Amino acid sequence: MIMIFGIPLQAFLGQLLLGLVNGSFYAILSLGLAVIFGLLNVINFAHGALYMLGAFLAWMGLSYFGINYWLMLLLAPIIVGLFGILIEKFLLKHLYKLDHLYGLLLTFGITLLIEGLFRSFYGVSGQPYTTPEALRGATNLGFMMLPNYRAWVVVASVVVCLITWFIIERTRLGALLRAGTENPRLVEAFGVNVPLMITLTYGFGVALAGFAGVLAAPILQVSPLMGSNLIIVVFAVVVIGGMGSILGAIVTGLGLGIIEGLTKVFWPEASSTVVFIIMAIVLLIRPAGLFGKEK
């Protein structure tokens, strides 16, 4: 057996892949947070709860209506996005003129509401979700067994992140969005419906969270608490990366996932805190974050 730093290669690569999977979730979620923050100036605490909602929708679709994974991968983000649009239209909209902190507090309250509702119906224990047939099993790469589903999660996440990057950086719609981030009043003067753009941006951002939730359903247990534990780590990821750049968010998310995975191999006790420790170090050396701009 090949050993690397005293660890069997198979175990090492397995943890690395698991780290990449987690990193994919960090990347999608922090990307959504960054897109929303750019235009709305709101840190969306409910992002974790909406990720959980996405996972639960996938589970509900399968167990109540027999809708398969692939259809839910499309439907769940749409439903979560529509739900997000309702939140923005009826609640968040009233807070834009106030201190940004109120947006955080409001979405925190929404998080408690959603989580509490799911807890009162499904308890805290997780619901199992079976991996779709096409992605079961593993592929033998010669040096390791690659679990198909995990590879799919990483590929799908990276593709979605890159599509998002492309839309924002390379299309006309994205140009409007970036202009709206810089100066919403001027964009409005050019005849763009900025309030609609804000609503749709929020919907799109949380749809990303819903998508990540469906991806996570077969790997992690679908439980009401799966979102809030994740969102705090994602906050740390956002602080580390800074919210200045889209590619920065993707790279930081994946990178931290890998570091977390490696920590699990070499020092398991620290694996739940390593991201926070890195955050502390980054704050000391480069307070604006790795990709952030000093304001």
Next chain:
Amino acid sequence: MNRQALGYIVFLLFLAAVPLMGIYPIFAMKIMCYALFACAFNLLLGFTGLLSFGHAAFLGSAAYASGHAMKLWGFSPELGIAYGVLVAGALGLAMGALAIRRSGIYFAMITLALSQMVYFFFLQAKFTGGEDGLQGVPRGTLFGLIDLKSDLNLYYVVMGIFVLAYFIIWRTVHSPFGQVLKAIRENEPRAISLGYDVDRFKLLAFVLSAMLAGLAGSTKMLIFVSATLSDATWQMSGLVILMTLIGGLGTLVGPVIGAFIVVLLENKVGDFGAALTKWTGVEWFQRLGESVTIVIGLIFVICVLAFRRGLVGELSAWWDKRQST
């Protein structure tokens, strides 16, 4: 001003008379503890304009530190509390120094992340007892004189701590130091241009707030003779924000009233749900009553949308309006 002093005296007399009125002393002590916690938090958010989303870390770490010192090292209660407060202060210094490097929304995220790190530390460390927490801490005798095993004795000690801490906060807010904090809250660039070392003031306020939150944590440990993981969770950090918000940000009395409402809610929401079910016949209310989280989330949303000044803030605004017409 005289009316205010009169109000405080009446409130003090009321506090002193609580055990005589047949109110369960543990319940009253719990409220005072949370009130102190909320006041400490408000010193930061209400008077300095810094939203810490990680204050549970100080509550929890002081509770664990005091409990550990009293149970294993045989510290007396006064030394145990002092030790807890110092530990919370040291943690506050470390967390504050990191968090004040960013402002606004980032400050909130950083404090939340750091407090989650503290939570994981407590979850894994040997001395905390993991999920079970630290149980059966002896209350001991205060200064070798007052036996705290009696709930009544403990009640007056807790009341003393609460009044003293409240006075410290009152004094801080009304001192030149407090004026600078308020200046930072209102307009930070201006405070900087006036020559104040803003970071230093923020850090000092952070540490002071952490120590007072620690005092609340140590006292809470003394009341329940245990320190548990729930004291250090992000839910607890959220709860203290809610207490302050309901009562009134930046008012001295607000957090006390907010803490009272939240503790009452936590204890009574089940009964309330059951009563509503009985009354309306809708079974869902029972379920709502059993889930405090939903109710707290709902109040959070309502407070942020429609009730940002809090009870005390709304009342005083109403009073001012009446006076002026």
